[in-house]
Amino acid sequence: MNPETHLDGLRRQARDEPESGIVEIFNYGRNRDGIIPLWVGEGNLATPGFICDAARDSMLAGETFYTYQRGIPPLREALARYHERIHGRGFDPENFFVTQSGMQAIQLVIQAIAGNGDEVVMPSPAWPNYPAPLRLHGVGPVAVPMTMDEGRWHLDLDRLFDACTGRTRAIFINSPGNPTGWTASCEEILAIRDFARERGLWVVGDEVYSRFYYGPPRGSRMVAPSLHEICEPGERIIWIDTFSKNWAMTGWRIGWIIAPKELGQVLENLIQYNTSGVAQFMQRAGIVALEQGEAFVQEQVARARRSRDRVAAALSGSPRVSFALPQGAFYLFFRVEGETDTRAFAKRIVDEIAVGFAPGTAFGPGGEEFLRLCFARSQESLEAAMERFVPWLEK
Amino acid sequence: MNPETHLDGLRRQARDEPESGIVEIFNYGRNRDGIIPLWVGEGNLATPGFICDAARDSMLAGETFYTYQRGIPPLREALARYHERIHGRGFDPENFFVTQSGMQAIQLVIQAIAGNGDEVVMPSPAWPNYPAPLRLHGVGPVAVPMTMDEGRWHLDLDRLFDACTGRTRAIFINSPGNPTGWTASCEEILAIRDFARERGLWVVGDEVYSRFYYGPPRGSRMVAPSLHEICEPGERIIWIDTFSKNWAMTGWRIGWIIAPKELGQVLENLIQYNTSGVAQFMQRAGIVALEQGEAFVQEQVARARRSRDRVAAALSGSPRVSFALPQGAFYLFFRVEGETDTRAFAKRIVDEIAVGFAPGTAFGPGGEEFLRLCFARSQESLEAAMERFVPWLEK
Numbered sequence A, B: 001m002n003p004e005t006h007l008d009g010l011r012r013q014a015r016d017e018p019e020s021g022i023v024e025i026f027n028y029g030r031n032r033d034g035i036i037p038l039w040v041g042e043g044n045l046a047t048p049g050f051i052c053d054a055a056r057d058s059m060l061a062g063e064t065f066y067t068y069q070r071g072i073p074p075l076r077e078a079l080a081r082y083h084e085r086i087h088g089r090g091f092d093p094e095n096f097f098v099t100q101s102g103m104q105a106i107q108l109v110i111q112a113i114a115g116n117g118d119e120v121v122m123p124s125p126a127w128p129n130y131p132a133p134l135r136l137h138g139v140g141p142v143a144v145p146m147t148m149d150e151g152r153w154h155l156d157l158d159r160l161f162d163a164c165t166g167r168t169r170a171i172f173i174n175s176p177g178n179p180t181g182w183t184a185s186c187e188e189i190l191a192i193r194d195f196a197r198e199r200g201l202w203v204v205g206d207e208v209y210s211r212f213y214y215g216p217p218r219g220s221r222m223v224a225p226s227l228h229e230i231c232e233p234g235e236r237i238i239w240i241d242t243f244s245k246n247w248a249m250t251g252w253r254i255g256w257i258i259a260p261k262e263l264g265q266v267l268e269n270l271i272q273y274n275t276s277g278v279a280q281f282m283q284r285a286g287i288v289a290l291e292q293g294e295a296f297v298q299e300q301v302a303r304a305r306r307s308r309d310r311v312a313a314a315l316s317g318s319p320r321v322s323f324a325l326p327q328g329a330f331y332l333f334f335r336v337e338g339e340t341d342t343r344a345f346a347k348r349i350v351d352e353i354a355v356g357f358a359p360g361t362a363f364g365p366g367g368e369e370f371l372r373l374c375f376a377r378s379q380e381s382l383e384a385a386m387e388r389f390v391p392w393l394e395k
Helices: A001-010 A011-017 A019-031 A049-062 A071-086 A102-113 A131-136 A157-162 A184-199 A259-274 A280-292 A293-316 A342-353 A380-394 B004-011 B010-014 B021-029 B049-060 B074-089 B102-113 B132-138 B157-162 B186-199 B261-274 B280-292 B294-315 B342-353 B378-395
Strands: A095-099 A119-124 A140-145 A146-148 A150-154 A167-175 A202-205 A238-242 A253-258 A322-323 A331-336 A370-374 B097-099 B119-124 B140-147 B147-149 B150-152 B167-173 B202-206 B237-242 B255-258 B321-323 B330-338 B370-374
Touching: A001 B261, A001 B280, A001 B321, A011 A131, A011 B102, A011 B261, A019 A342, A019 A380, A049 A280, A049 B049, A071 A095, A071 A280, A095 A102, A095 A259, A102 A131, A102 A202, A102 A238, A102 A253, A102 B010, A102 B261, A131 B261, A157 A184, A184 A202, A238 A322, A259 B004, A259 B010, A259 B132, A293 A322, A293 A380, A322 B157, A342 A370, A342 A380, B010 B132, B021 B342, B049 B280, B074 B097, B074 B280, B097 B261, B097 B280, B102 B202, B102 B237, B102 B255, B102 B261, B132 B140, B157 B186, B157 B237, B167 B186, B186 B202, B294 B321, B294 B330, B294 B378, B342 B370, B342 B378
Parallel strands: A119 A140, A119 A167, A167 A202, A202 A238, B119 B140, B119 B167, B167 B202, B202 B237
Antiparallel strands: A095 A253, A146 A150, A238 A253, A322 A331, A331 A370, B097 B255, B147 B150, B237 B255, B321 B330, B330 B370
């Protein structure tokens, strides 16, 4: 058999799904000398030692066996307490399901709610890791382009709702959003909830950046406006979340789902048949992150805000650059006048000045002409990147 | 909205897929006083300290960031060397893909090769975690029942091949097999390979128990007969494998796929859109397991063989019990005369004598009237279980 024909032996959706445009530029430039990597959504700080210590202690104490598919009870309880603390309302551990990464949380939610021929509606530009796994399962992602003007990203709610058809199973809402930093207002969240409720649709909320919020203070609430604030019992809302961003644990691959309890057995089965759970020693580290990591989170958020302002100021030095100052998350998504093929442009930036941005082409409709930079990085690397990039733009 | 209707909002395949029959009994009895748990496929030894140390060192050295989606190069190289050592032939690191568990490896392979309306053929009884994820993706698992007679399990190859239709995408072969211990001969493997080659089908080989082999010695080969021995370049064969059994790492959730290189980009994309890779510090532990864990593996296998013989001798003390002495893996799969509803029987055994067996109903056609016990456990617990069970049977 000719191995070149192996691709013909694959399922069409798997064979045809393209590589993530973020991964493509990352792989293109990762080994380039002196590269300043601002392409992926990852801070530059390693996981705090006190979190690693908890994993080590658990591992060496022999917690290396199979464990609860939904997550160990003390982690589910700690997750409920953490959400209570930041949102100022009650949570029940029974609504929490621990997963091998936020990405796996998205996978499981898709497998639970949508299949061949269904559709999921989402604002765009969006993280490529929403539409790709949908397409892999035969689900059509329906992108509703947002627009940037007057220094803000706008979501047209009528357009979002008009995109929902009889085939729609869910609306994905990522707020604060990657890559734009768009952050839904309380009114927008409420309108989406009401629409979805009326139509019996699921709302899938990705609020992984909710702590990275730079909008007006919200009293005792330590987060961006959230679906949690308007979620009533019995609501068809599912959240996906992760330890990656808040506690600098991108490499650990631990996340969680918050879902109605009625879905418990189905989600447990999906966990069983996808990964069969999360290492217990990782879960112990998660508990410590939640319970002892608050100062670290707040420092990270404060640092990100300062970095956002510095990078925004530096980019404003070029008359060719335009952007909306992000209200949340940790990306600056900017356009360079005259540069429309950002896939090629991002490679040229790697080649000529060794700075790594993600091309807007990775993020779908409405973002094609932008570049994304992650500003959750050290001040030195951000300054060096800006010193290379801004003058180069003017050449 | 009435939360009881939430299940109506789920995808049918996800809603209808039953809980694993192994998990069901485990959850039924896990907190029962004095339970001797022989239900799941897990040894009683914690992960060796030298393996944990490698994870700890990596974690504390700051290897807590995103990493290669296919696995870090040194682990892929170590996997190739390990396979070279045990199979006595060359392997190329480019064929290896690290996954978040053997279970996830199965998921990814299914997502790569089969979808709605397709079929996958497999000998039965089989581990429930093959048919369940297939059904979840709309793929029909086609079970070909094996038969036990004269103290051996037999696979009728004609029956296996006759079960392949125009909808068949792959044949799953788990040898040594869970739960029966059935171990394919070289001739059987070759016949399956030839049939699949002729029909352009994939062969998916689950050889995770290949080191736990109790058949005739095979010269320098340290494994059961394997598809690796007859795999030629360009063959449509994919293996799923795991660190779980050989190195007592069940709780870690690390596995790997071995596949034709041509599938590399597709598998990388599937990893990206399912879990986005495996923690680097876990991968460092995997390297140490492969390179320093051989004595541990050999001790485990020798211990399992002794335990198999002791449990077999003890069960032979009851005239009601019949079984085939397993040639591989670490399960004894036995039938008790007069007990046909093993789901109820396994619960009664928990209730009355606090011994945990998995009911044969969990393993599909051909296994319904059997019970499975895992003998990769301590001598004391196996003896105590037999002392409770065998006399109780005769009451």
